[in-house]
Amino acid sequence: MAALLTNARLATPEGIRDGLALRVAGGAIDAIAPIESFAESDDRVVDLSGALITPGLIDVQVNGGGGVMLCDAPELSTLEKMVRAHRPYGTTAMLPTLITSDLDIMRRTAEAVNEALQSDMPGILGVHFEGPLLNPARKGVHDHTLFLRPEKEVFDILTSIQGGKTLVTLAPEQVGVDMISELVSHGVIVSIGHTDCTFEQAQAAFAAGATCATHLFNAMPPMLGRAPGPVAAAALDRNVYCGLIVDGHHVDPASMRFAVRANGVPRTILVTDAMSNVGADLCDFKLGNTEVHYSDGRLATAEGTLAGSALSMAEAVRNAVSMLDLLPEEVIAMATRSPAELLGLEGALGTLQVGRRADLTVFDEQLQVTHTMVAGDLQAHSFDQGRG
Template structure:
């Protein structure tokens, strides 16, 4: 057994001080420091007064540290999963781009293999963003490879795909959405020009998620409310949000929080390969991206993902909304866990759940990250 002591433990209800977490691969006990002597622990980690949080879960990340999910290199995912540990992420969904179907399927094969490996941050499956999108709101996706909805093209990988982003208006009926839901895939609206009516129909068919809300979608309009209004109105839809203060103005962040509430929002990074590096020129889905002053853009000025880290997203959102730490942490832990059906094992510090922890200070700077009870990152 192992123990983390001298920390401020963030549970779903409160922050515990003078308590210790006992664990091996899973959490065995959360008890007052005075009762620690009843357990024999082979390893003890001193949090040195820092916060001990559930590990962060990023449901939408393309890459970082110079690598992308779709890179045809054996070590690409390995480097990504090692790098995100520095941001408190203990589990994530590598996210694809609209590229050739052969590139997408090769990526899905690599992700499937990585799902069984216990090293670095845990690969939970794939967020398939494209190729079933609308070219009108393609954003930084490559229009040449957009195709019509066809479940046969992805059915071999239904065990790997946890979230699929699509534009429902390009379909002739709702069979694709219903099949995805039957297979346990979360269906998300994104890169879409759907009307309010089309979006509400898609929600009735099973849509329960919105990809990077406000981005690559028609803006809110009082006569043509569109997909965003439908998502804000529906209790079924959970909204992703990129909180780098570039993609979405803080006022709209506050508006979404007030409308959806804590349980229906998830912070994501949408990070691309330049994340954790710096200014320069990079590739995203075969397109040239220039990063300058934390903004990633294509040559035509279109925003191309982000260089955001998830711990910074939490910090930004707290600053923009005055949320307290307990509530803000929910948006990167229990909420994403619930959305993809893993809340029984991840997302909170609770007996029996995986011993996934992020340890950080008042500034949300990550000090250490543990996955399944193993210390995989410690700031030096």
């Protein structure tokens, strides 16, 4: 039976609108119209008590959740746990992310993601390989002993996903523009990150087809007056999206406000870089041989190196509204429409429009998630789902 979502505000491409109802049928948005238009309807009515309906949140950088990490157990059950852990925080679709790992783990990840895609697992859009083509000088918490040069074996894994999206974070100075062009020609979305490249090298990467900068400001040279670097190159290019981790630890709010103003809301993407803590009551865990500690919302090694985040997408939305001087509808676009466009999925996801897949997130007045819908499946959520 079709569902009619009523008594809600809708975050449409034209702004937040009142007085409309949204009808879902066959897993898609079937109609958006004034409630009076459905007077004769026998649909199942869902009264949302004045809540805000937005497109489902899309996270393109998710390392783990629910107590598991993709790099530790690259298998279908891990993907299921990650999807289940993040959904109560509004994430209806994601790119599970593999941080730098050996070739066997990479292959097993690709196999698991392909299995998920072939079985139409809800919530999985493809995969994000964050490594191994990174610069040791900007390794962050990645194991630099696993970094590789561009080789056929690596290329074959990076281009092995069938029926989904592949995002690859790489350091352009480590691979060269020919490798970037070749990946792009095989349908891979290339993002620069964990890089020590210059402004000119970043520009060359973007000219070769790279279209994103992974967690802008982090694991890359700072922008200086005489050395603008990749931060400026990304912010100035109208064809490039910039990911931001809005947790108050990775980037100062003033720097993020600068990036949004320079790059624009449509080219800015909220990401979590979430680790296993989200949706789980974990404090400390191991990343390979490295101990990671949680304290005051921050994940770091004993040496103080940031190690991903304990951030959920819902918290990223709330933080962005409070820290970045943006309207809720602008922030929602950064978590929905912008990532959908980066992935080339704007015809299916990212906006409330008739014909789009019925992936929805429902927020109350405090921007806490009350419901999600994935391909027409509606779930209610409470606020005590674990960390996030």
